[in-house]
Amino acid sequence: MPRLLFVDDDRDVQIAARLLFRKSGIEMLSAYGAEEALTQLASFPVDLVLLDLNYRKGESSGAEGLALLRDILVLRQDLPVIVVTGHSGVTIAVAAMRAGAADFVMKPWNNERLLALVGTTLKGRRADQAAETDPVMIVASEKLRRVVTEADRLAITRAPLVITGPSGVGKMLLARRIHALSQESNPAVTIRAEDCEELPEEGGTWIFRNFEALSAPMQRHLADRLDEPAPPRVIALSSVDHTGLKAALDPRLMLHLGMVILPLSPLHERPEDILALSGHFSRYSSVRHGLIEPVIDEERRQLLCGEAWPQNVRSLRATVERAVLTGRWSWTSSNGQDAASKSTPTLRDTERSLIEATLHKHGFNVTQAARELGLTRPALYRRMARYGL
Numbered sequence: 111m112p113r114l115l116f117v118d119d120d121r122d123v124q125i126a127a128r129l130l131f132r133k134s135g136i137e138m139l140s141a142y143g144a145e146e147a148l149t150q151l152a153s154f155p156v157d158l159v160l161l162d163l164n165y166r167k168g169e170s171s172g173a174e175g176l177a178l179l180r181d182i183l184v185l186r187q188d189l190p191v192i193v194v195t196g197h198s199g200v201t202i203a204v205a206a207m208r209a210g211a212a213d214f215v216m217k218p219w220n221n222e223r224l225l226a227l228v229g230t231t232l233k234g235r236r237a238d239q240a241a242e243t244d245p246v247m248i249v250a251s252e253k254l255r256r257v258v259t260e261a262d263r264l265a266i267t268r269a270p271l272v273i274t275g276p277s278g279v280g281k282m283l284l285a286r287r288i289h290a291l292s293q294e295s296n297p298a299v300t301i302r303a304e305d306c307e308e309l310p311e312e313g314g315t316w317i318f319r320n321f322e323a324l325s326a327p328m329q330r331h332l333a334d335r336l337d338e339p340a341p342p343r344v345i346a347l348s349s350v351d352h353t354g355l356k357a358a359l360d361p362r363l364m365l366h367l368g369m370v371i372l373p374l375s376p377l378h379e380r381p382e383d384i385l386a387l388s389g390h391f392s393r394y395s396s397v398r399h400g401l402i403e404p405v406i407d408e409e410r411r412q413l414l415c416g417e418a419w420p421q422n423v424r425s426l427r428a429t430v431e432r433a434v435l436t437g438r439w440s441w442t443s444s445n446g447q448d449a450a451s452k453s454t455p456t457l458r459d460t461e462r463s464l465i466e467a468t469l470h471k472h473g474f475n476v477t478q479a480a481r482e483l484g485l486t487r488p489a490l491y492r493r494m495a496r497y498g499l
């Protein structure tokens with residue numbers, strides 16, 4: 111049975127679409143926003159994406175959807191994406207087609223026409239839909255989005271790039287994304303700078319880890335290769351910043367590599383990413399291990415955002431995966447206290463009662479209840495589903 115992922119924050123539209131597709135023998139997965147969509151794609155093989163472009167009430171610029179479209183196509187170059195536009199109109203549909211969408215439909219759609227379009231798009235698709243190779247990159251904070259946008263823009267050039275940031279922050283993931291977006295069809299070669307005693311024969315993309323540890327003779331060799339007419343595309347990863355690199359590197363090499371530096375900030379400086387990544391890893395790990403997704407309530411969110419995360423995303427992923435596996439949150443917080451001991455065991459019950467009471471108060475009008483609770487509608491729907499309300 112073909113499987114389609116529908117990304118739209120409107121629950122009613124999701125329900126209607128699911129019925130429609132089920133009747134036609136197509137399984138439909140739902141995602142109510144960008145991060146959830148990427149998690150679904152990382153967790154299940156999907157044959158087609160139907161993508162609404164706005165996930166917040168009153169939002170009609172389509173910017174969030176276009177950014178997601180790009181992230182999807184980086185992850186799965188051949189995955190057909192049909193864009194759904196409502197208020198955004200034709201201009202956005204054109205922008206989406208230019209960005210790589212397979213087709214578009216206008217909302218409200220005509221059921222028969224939508225099914226016909228989905229049917230033809232699915233037919234044109236190769237049957238060997240393997241799962242993706244690279245992990246998805248979640249981008250929620252403005253800080254990270256700025257760097258990723260710059261990286262995407264430069265990906266198609268062959269310019270050498272330097273990505274800096276502490277351990278586990280996502281340097282390798284960004285380097286892979288740049289390579290995936292580039293014109294280079296050969297796989298990238300990864301080189302550990304501290305062990306590097308000779309440079310690869312072939313060109314292509316060379317990703318150096320710990321770049322500052324490259325020996326002086328190798329630095330000179332590399333500078334020579336970069337002076338040649340058809341040099342390799344070098345992406346250098348380092349935990350040392352620009353000034354440190356200047357001190358550690360041969361001035362000739364620095365001239366080549368110092369042009370563009372993409373700095374990734376430590377995770378604790380990006381709370382939006384902490385929250386988005388926690389949700390992503392918890393959904394992903396629970397699907398992978400077939401276990402229940404742990405609750406990330408307001409108190410937990412604050413604890414997560416207050417952590418130091420010395421190994422950045424790597425430590426966050428381990429913490430969340432441990433919570434999925436053990437059913438408990440536990441880690442030693444930055445001030446040495448066991449953060450898990452601070453949680454209230456009845457928090458889940460309290461949240462459930464509060465949501466239930468607010469829904470009753472507003473006669474189950476979700477929009478009004480969400481407003482009073484300070485949640486988005488999709489966030490409230492997710493909680494309602496979790497608590498069986």
Ligand SMILES: Nc1ncnc2c1ncn2[C@@H]1O[C@H](COP(=O)(O)OP(=O)(O)OP(=O)(O)O)[C@@H](O)[C@H]1O
Pocket residue numbers: 245246247248249275276277278279280281282283284319347349387423424427
């Ligand atoms: N924005 C992100 N979204 C999803 N996963 C991420 C993100 N950033 C990092 N990760 C994940 O965190 C882990 C560490 O990332 P990565 O290996 O790219 O870090 P690094 O900066 O190259 O680390 P090191 O310097 O220690 O080699 C990987 O599993 C990666 O997939």
